[in-house]
Amino acid sequence: MDGPGTAAPDAGRGADGGADGGPWAQGRRGSLRAALAGLTTRGRSFLAAGAAAVVCAYVLGQGDLLRVGVLLAALPLVCVIVLYRTRHRVAASRRLSPARVPAREEALVHLRLDNVSRLPTSLLMLQDQVPYVLGPRPRFVLDRVEPGGRREVSYRVRSDLRGRYPIGPLQLRLTDPFGMVELTRSFSSRDTLTVVPRTEELPPVRPAGEAAGLGEGRHRSLATAGDDDVIPRGYRHGDDLRRVHWRSTARHGELMVRREEQPQRPRCTVLLDTRRAAWAGSGPESAFEWAVSGAASVAVHLLERGYAVRLLTDTGAPVPGPDGAGTDIAALDTAGLLLDTLAVVEHSGEPGLARAYEVLRGGSGGGGQEGLLVAFLGSLDGEQTALAGRMRQRAGGAVALLPRGLREPAAQEEGERLLREAGWTVLPYVPGDALPDLWRQADRSSAGAPGRTARSGGR
Numbered sequence: 001m002d003g004p005g006t007a008a009p010d011a012g013r014g015a016d017g018g019a020d021g022g023p024w025a026q027g028r029r030g031s032l033r034a035a036l037a038g039l040t041t042r043g044r045s046f047l048a049a050g051a052a053a054v055v056c057a058y059v060l061g062q063g064d065l066l067r068v069g070v071l072l073a074a075l076p077l078v079c080v081i082v083l084y085r086t087r088h089r090v091a092a093s094r095r096l097s098p099a100r101v102p103a104r105e106e107a108l109v110h111l112r113l114d115n116v117s118r119l120p121t122s123l124l125m126l127q128d129q130v131p132y133v134l135g136p137r138p139r140f141v142l143d144r145v146e147p148g149g150r151r152e153v154s155y156r157v158r159s160d161l162r163g164r165y166p167i168g169p170l171q172l173r174l175t176d177p178f179g180m181v182e183l184t185r186s187f188s189s190r191d192t193l194t195v196v197p198r199t200e201e202l203p204p205v206r207p208a209g210e211a212a213g214l215g216e217g218r219h220r221s222l223a224t225a226g227d228d229d230v231i232p233r234g235y236r237h238g239d240d241l242r243r244v245h246w247r248s249t250a251r252h253g254e255l256m257v258r259r260e261e262q263p264q265r266p267r268c269t270v271l272l273d274t275r276r277a278a279w280a281g282s283g284p285e286s287a288f289e290w291a292v293s294g295a296a297s298v299a300v301h302l303l304e305r306g307y308a309v310r311l312l313t314d315t316g317a318p319v320p321g322p323d324g325a326g327t328d329i330a331a332l333d334t335a336g337l338l339l340d341t342l343a344v345v346e347h348s349g350e351p352g353l354a355r356a357y358e359v360l361r362g363g364s365g366g367g368g369q370e371g372l373l374v375a376f377l378g379s380l381d382g383e384q385t386a387l388a389g390r391m392r393q394r395a396g397g398a399v400a401l402l403p404r405g406l407r408e409p410a411a412q413e414e415g416e417r418l419l420r421e422a423g424w425t426v427l428p429y430v431p432g433d434a435l436p437d438l439w440r441q442a443d444r445s446s447a448g449a450p451g452r453t454a455r456s457g458g459r
Helices: 027-036 041-060 063-085 246-252 289-302 330-343 354-362 382-392 409-421 435-448
Strands: 090-097 100-101 106-115 123-130 139-142 150-158 163-167 169-173 182-186 191-196 267-272 308-313 373-376 397-403 425-429
Touching: 027 063, 041 063, 090 169, 090 191, 100 330, 106 123, 191 330, 267 289, 289 308, 289 330, 289 373, 289 397, 289 435, 308 330, 308 354, 354 382, 373 382, 382 397, 382 409, 397 409, 409 425, 425 435
Parallel strands: 100 191, 267 308, 267 373, 373 397, 397 425
Antiparallel strands: 090 106, 106 150, 123 139, 123 169, 163 191, 169 182
16 A cells, blocks of 8 residues: 655645645746646637737727737636645555456555645546556546545556556646646655466376375474484473473573474475577467466465475576575465566576576485476477476476477477476476366376386375
């Protein structure tokens, strides 16, 4: 929610409505010049007609025409002076509900305007600045706001494209009752709407590599294998006194307790291939956007099942952190971080998957396996297919989703065969396919995929 934007006093006079100083906090001469520049087409027409009538009256010697010309010219000038001397002090705020929304769904923007002066306002027109992908610019007309009064309006925004979109600043237009002058002032505060990829609810399957899984099969790291191996920590309020480790307490001079048996969370890396050369097409219905949405769905699904999930792209930058699979970030925070990252992910200029392979090779401390690897890959040539086969050796189980139609059918089938022989569970798809149906195939394929080697059967 924006902090309230309030007016700063004009130099040498009262406070006109504005935000954080901004254009409202101009000097007297600058404000009068801005007021004259705010003459509408009607006001300029009246002024031109009045000037022409005055000239004609002088040439023709018509007194009545002179009075009419003076009246026509004076009306817009009087409106300029009145609007210039109008003293409003207003505060505005904006609230997004929600601030993070999936693509193709609507978010509600609430605007609130408070009159914090002792005088009522004149006719006000509000216009909020929004990017064109979110829809047309919303406009509202407020007739009169009493002293200390408040007005609230709202509008909806929607985007088919993921991304981060600025909303604001809010513009306030003042106009006179005759429509002769219109002044525009802007508040300075902005908000950001994050449009994240759409996610789908996936069925609970057991792909290969879930050996270190949930429930009874979950591994546990024992912290008290013996007095020599114990790793104590400081006493915290609420700890059971039966867990006090007296030897460490005597050594450190403060209460120390044994660490509890810690469950080892299953780990998963979601690999998203963002190489520009690996994808064709653009827009919400492209294969790349389908892969981004699929990566978001899989990551959220596995987080809900208790996995420690990290997102990895071909650039080699994992999220969260260099070793995100082992962090203790809460699942909801991790899901939000992953979705925010996927909201702005773009094509990269990487030539291959080498950087991602280096992260996988060193991510488990050198020598261990990464757990489950789910990869959304683009078009792979022979070299990248071989590199993907080596990635498989770093994971307890691996599922690859490959788009159809990016390569010749024969080359596509050959690449899928090589990945299966390397131990991957390969799921080919066409953009628009239902991801839950593909995810179910990961369970069936992992049970009977041809060419599986002994290293891929760690269930």
